[in-house]
Structures are given as C-alpha cells and as structure tokens.
Amino acid sequence: MDLLEHQGKQLFRDHGVPTPEGRPAQTAEEAVEAADELDYPVVIKAQVLIGGRGKAGGIKLANDRQEAREHAEAILGMDIRGFTVHELYVEKSSQIAEEYYAAILVDRGAKRPMAMLSRMGGIDVEEIAERDPTAIARVHVDPLVGFQDFHGRRLAFEAGIAADVIRPTGALLARLYETFVAEDAMLVEVNPLLVTEAREVVALDAKLTVDDNALYRHPQTAALRNPGADDEQEQMARERDLIYVKLDGNIGILGNGAGLVMSTLDVVAQAGGRPANFLDAGGGSRAEAIVDAVEVILSDAKVDAVLFNIFGGITRCDEVANGLVTAFGQIDVTVPFVVRLDGTNDEEGRRILAEADLPNVHVEKTMLGAAARVVELTGADAADGAVDAPSAPGAELRR
Amino acid sequence: MSILVGSETKLVVCGLTGREGSFHGLNNRRYGTDLVAGVTPGKGGGDVEGVPIFDTVHEAVAETGANTSMVVVPPRFAADSILEAADAGVELVVCITEGIPAHDMLRVYTHLRRGPTRLIGPNCPGVLSPGKANVGIIPAHFFPQGGVGLVSRSGTLTYQIGNELAGCGFGSSTIVGIGGDPIVGSSFIDVIALFEGDPETDLIVMCGEIGGDEEERTADYIAEHVLKPVVAYIAGFTAPPGKTMGHAGAIVSGSSGTAQVKAEALEARGVRVGRTPTEVAELAAELSGAAA
Numbered sequence: 067m068d069l070l071e072h073q074g075k076q077l078f079r080d081h082g083v084p085t086p087e088g089r090p091a092q093t094a095e096e097a098v099e100a101a102d103e104l105d106y107p108v109v110i111k112a113q114v115l116i117g118g119r120g121k122a123g124g125i126k127l128a129n130d131r132q133e134a135r136e137h138a139e140a141i142l143g144m145d146i147r148g149f150t151v152h153e154l155y156v157e158k159s160s161q162i163a164e165e166y167y168a169a170i171l172v173d174r175g176a177k178r179p180m181a182m183l184s185r186m187g188g189i190d191v192e193e194i195a196e197r198d199p200t201a202i203a204r205v206h207v208d209p210l211v212g213f214q215d216f217h218g219r220r221l222a223f224e225a226g227i228a229a230d231v232i233r234p235t236g237a238l239l240a241r242l243y244e245t246f247v248a249e250d251a252m253l254v255e256v257n258p259l260l261v262t263e264a265r266e267v268v269a270l271d272a273k274l275t276v277d278d279n280a281l282y283r284h285p286q287t288a289a290l291r292n293p294g295a296d297d298e299q300e301q302m303a304r305e306r307d308l309i310y311v312k313l314d315g316n317i318g319i320l321g322n323g324a325g326l327v328m329s330t331l332d333v334v335a336q337a338g339g340r341p342a343n344f345l346d347a348g349g350g351s352r353a354e355a356i357v358d359a360v361e362v363i364l365s366d367a368k369v370d371a372v373l374f375n376i377f378g379g380i381t382r383c384d385e386v387a388n389g390l391v392t393a394f395g396q397i398d399v400t401v402p403f404v405v406r407l408d409g410t411n412d413e414e415g416r417r418i419l420a421e422a423d424l425p426n427v428h429v430e431k432t433m434l435g436a437a438a439r440v441v442e443l444t445g446a447d448a449a450d451g452a453v454d455a456p457s458a459p460g461a462e463l464r465r
Numbered sequence: 466m467s468i469l470v471g472s473e474t475k476l477v478v479c480g481l482t483g484r485e486g487s488f489h490g491l492n493n494r495r496y497g498t499d500l501v502a503g504v505t506p507g508k509g510g511g512d513v514e515g516v517p518i519f520d521t522v523h524e525a526v527a528e529t530g531a532n533t534s535m536v537v538v539p540p541r542f543a544a545d546s547i548l549e550a551a552d553a554g555v556e557l558v559v560c561i562t563e564g565i566p567a568h569d570m571l572r573v574y575t576h577l578r579r580g581p582t583r584l585i586g587p588n589c590p591g592v593l594s595p596g597k598a599n600v601g602i603i604p605a606h607f608f609p610q611g612g613v614g615l616v617s618r619s620g621t622l623t624y625q626i627g628n629e630l631a632g633c634g635f636g637s638s639t640i641v642g643i644g645g646d647p648i649v650g651s652s653f654i655d656v657i658a659l660f661e662g663d664p665e666t667d668l669i670v671m672c673g674e675i676g677g678d679e680e681e682r683t684a685d686y687i688a689e690h691v692l693k694p695v696v697a698y699i700a701g702f703t704a705p706p707g708k709t710m711g712h713a714g715a716i717v718s719g720s721s722g723t724a725q726v727k728a729e730a731l732e733a734r735g736v737r738v739g740r741t742p743t744e745v746a747e748l749a750a751e752l753s754g755a756a757a
Binding site for chain 2: 210
C-alpha cells in the first residue's frame, strides 16, 4: 500500500523525522485557511501516488492568499499522469541550501534492510545512478541489531555530504529507520532530503510503501486506503478479498495460485488472446469465493469470454465446480466459459459440471487446449456477436 | 536419497488441530510420512486421529524425536512458530502460511541463517519426495518417483509442470516449493546445490517468476557450480510493471524483475527455458535423451 505525501509525513512526525509544517486540504477553501494559519509563503502540493508532480505543475509557491486560492483551484482536479488530484498539502515554504536523497528499503537480494544516501537529490534515483553511480552510498542493516550511529556516519562520509550536517543527517536516518520498522514499510524514500539555509535537515517529501501483509497491526494506516487510485474492478475485488489485477484485454481469467494464473496469462497471450485480468482465487477456494470472482470478472464490460484454469492442490475442484454452478444460478452470464479442472477432486468437479449442464460452458483437459479454445471463442464471438448462443455443453465434457 | 524430506523424516505439525492443518497433516500421514506430533498451545494431552498433541514444540521434540516441523498457523503467529521450532532444535521447518509480514521474515531469516535450522517457505506448498514422504500440501498423486529435482516459487504451477513431466514419463526425486514471498528461507541456489549433490537427481527443473533477481543470481550459480542439466520456466511475461501479481514477491519494478530479463539471463548461461509448462517437459525429455 502506497501512502500520499501528507500521510507519510504524519508517520514521519510520529517517529521524530523532521518535516516542514503543513496541513492537508480537500478544497480550495480549506487550502486558503491552512495557508493563512501557516503564514506565507507556502507551497501548495498535489497529493497523488505518482512522481513528477512538480514538472506537471502540481507543486506551486503561493506568496499571498490570492495566489494560494488560484493555485489550489488550478491543482485540484488536475490530471497528473493518469491520477486525478483530489487532495492538496499546504506546506510552509523552505529555504533550500542543498537537496539530498535518502531511502530505506527491503533488499530482497540480500534479504536485509538497505539504507541509501546521496548528495544529489531532487531528481529520480535512477537518474542519480546514471549521472554518477558513486554518488549513492548504500549500507545493509542487520534487522536483529538495527540502525546504529556508524551506519549513519558511513552513509554520510561515503555520500560526501556537507561536513556540518553529517550529525543531523545521521540522526534523521536513524529516525527514518525507526519509521521503516515500526510502520512495516517496504520502502521509505525522502527525495529531496533538504538542508535549509539555517542548516537544518528536513524531509521535504515522503514516499512510503507499507507491507499489505502487515496492515493488521496498523489499523490507522489500513483505514487510509485511497480508493481513487484503484480501478472499479480492483476495488470490487478488494471488498471481496480477491486478488485481482486489471489488464487491458477481453479474456477474463481465473485460476488458483499466483504462479499458475501468471502462466495462464502468458499461455493465453501466446495463443493470440488478450487477458482482461489476473485473478487468483487462492487456496481452499470455497463456492462463495467463486461466485464473487465471477461477479468481479464479468463487471468488466470488455470481457468477451472467461477462462477458468484450476489445478487443485489445497483447492478442491468439486468446490470450484459447485461455485461455478451457484454463480450461474445467481448471475446472468452472457459470455462463454472455458473450464479446465485438474488435480484434487477433479473427477467429482467435472461430474458436477456435467450434471449441471450449464449453457455455453466448455470443459477442457489441458491448459494449452483451454487457452486455444478461449481464444477461438472470443474470435468467433467478436465476429458474429453470437455470445448468447447455447452450445451442447454436456457433449463437450470429457476426461 | 532425495533431498530435505524422506524416510528419516519425523514430522511435527504446528496447527494440526486447525482445519487446514489436520486436512493436510493427515494427508501427509496417509502418504506415508511419519507424522509423530502436533502442537497447539492449550490442547496438549489430546490427539488428532491418534497423533499426540503437545503444548510446545520443545515438548513434542523431547517426547517424539520430531526433526521436521510443518507450520500451518495464521500469519500473525507464523514467525513465532518458526522461531519456536528452530529453538527446539528442529532441523527443517516447512512454512506453508501465506501473508507473513516481510519485517517478521527479515528477522526470522537472519536468525535462522546463524543456526543449523533450515527453512523452506513461507507461502509455499512444501516438500515432497515421491514414494518416501510428503510435508506440505502438494497433491502427491501427480508425482511419480524418478530423477527430476523440481524447485519452484509457485504451488499450483509446480503441479502443472509436474503433471506435464509425468505425461512425458518423468518422475521426481524431490519437489520443493520455496515460496512466493519477497523473503523466503531457502533460495533456488540453496535447493539446486542440494539437488546437484543428490545421487537420485539426474535433471533439475526450476520454475521462477517475475520479481527480484533470484533467477538471475541462480543463472550465475548454475554456470559455475552445476553439472547436471537444468531446464527453467519463468511465469509472468504478460505482467504489467508496478502490479503485485498475487505473490507478495511477484512484482516488476520499472524494468527490473521482468520475465524477459530472467529468461535471457538463464539462456545466456546455457539454461534452456521453456515458454509453456508443456515445453518445459519437452525440453526435459530432449536433455535427458541427450544425457543418456
């Protein structure tokens, strides 16, 4: 889960990471009030989960009330690389002397937290690496020992930052590490990390990604969910506890197990089809979960056909078949389904489907066969529009 | 021989009194695994179909000589359960649980690497040595005994590939699901090193997916240390960047972690990569024909 700048900065303040004073605002009126309280000059900042806000005109300096209102009105509703601005952050303007870069992340390769510091901030870390790879200092931290003063010193000296701010920068990094651990973050990034003209070190931006698996111990963060960032189906899926990712094709996909679903997408693409989504029904899929999944997949108007690819381990094929039968009873299904059931209780699953005699459901034995079939069905349906034409499903059930 | 689990395995299941724990634990016993104990705090002294339940792993180990633990408890208790098993001196912990916070796993991983206990998973289907023992949730009937060592980040995809291999006449020495989380106890390299040293394994199949750079590191390791033929599969060629594809670890970040980059890294090191699960089995047949 990604946090907005002002949400991240609240967590920073909770853990003692210095940030400029600021207030969130939902309307231009609120922004002006916040600006009056903070006193001018202030910076009006678009709150969206995407970088490049400044270049897109989403960050503006306001020297008085009139400018604050004008900028707030202009930025609210603005589209920044596909993200609509619904919220603003009004922040006291800072006097910039230097801009650094700091981050702490879970390094999957080393299986340890990694802290990074660079004297070149204010640009993308990829760009820093390109311009001067030696400008980024990195240290790994033993998660059982935690961030020590020497980590901060090493980063500061290796990054070559100004000598007079080595101590406060180290202190800030220690607080940043505390935030990273306490809030179960996968990534904490500060870009720029600012040195003011008064030689104070503050976090001018905040990018936090919190581990979804740890949200249960952070109820306040979990409640921050920003539904505007999600697509309609992804939101529906989340409400139903389904793992769904929207793609841009027309073949709805459901499978059990992330690897198998990814593989199914690949195989459908190789067969010439375009998957509409990734949906992992997970282990131990109960009938209700299948009903939910079918509802979510079919709520995407682009879907012309659906492929169920089930290889039962924890998942029992009879439960999936029962779920499908229930779903067909509850939902008006107008597109063809290709169903492949294999693995735990597969014979029982296929028997249930044969007895139910569902309209326009095609049963296939192999994954490649099922992919080819669903691609063929979308092609044919797209050509003659005969999506409702019932076939003889019973005859197609085979072992 | 086989690796990790076999006839010498004495299994304790943490969470045996739960729905999934009893279903799979007893399935493992029916397969022939020596299931010696279950652990559920507060339920010590009872039994699940004759398998004694203990309050602590220490007690289970002392009473039964358990050397392998399977963890099937909810995610918020799983890290504790793994650490308890390690503290009790269990040699191998297989953690099936999905959804353990990454910071828990950073601590668990770091601690376990300093001691003798090996961890497989979490978020994995377990380990099966056909004909000998099954520890986890792998449906054993798809996997006849044979010479393929199979290691994978995914569960159901592994069954799919095992099924395709069986269709081409291949059995397996051991199937290891290392798990789909960003931080797992054992890597492809750890498991492939065991397969390389296992006299019953003739050919290795590794099944990777998008995210991280494990597959790329493994490619380098194979080139330097592995003499046995290796066939690979990578899932997620069609995954869009920035989206987590089900597994917490399956995410393309910018241009890194893509299936394309992984497949190319493996092929550059001489590892054949199948583009579909079916093609993996065909390549295995081709390579074992060439080896014979």
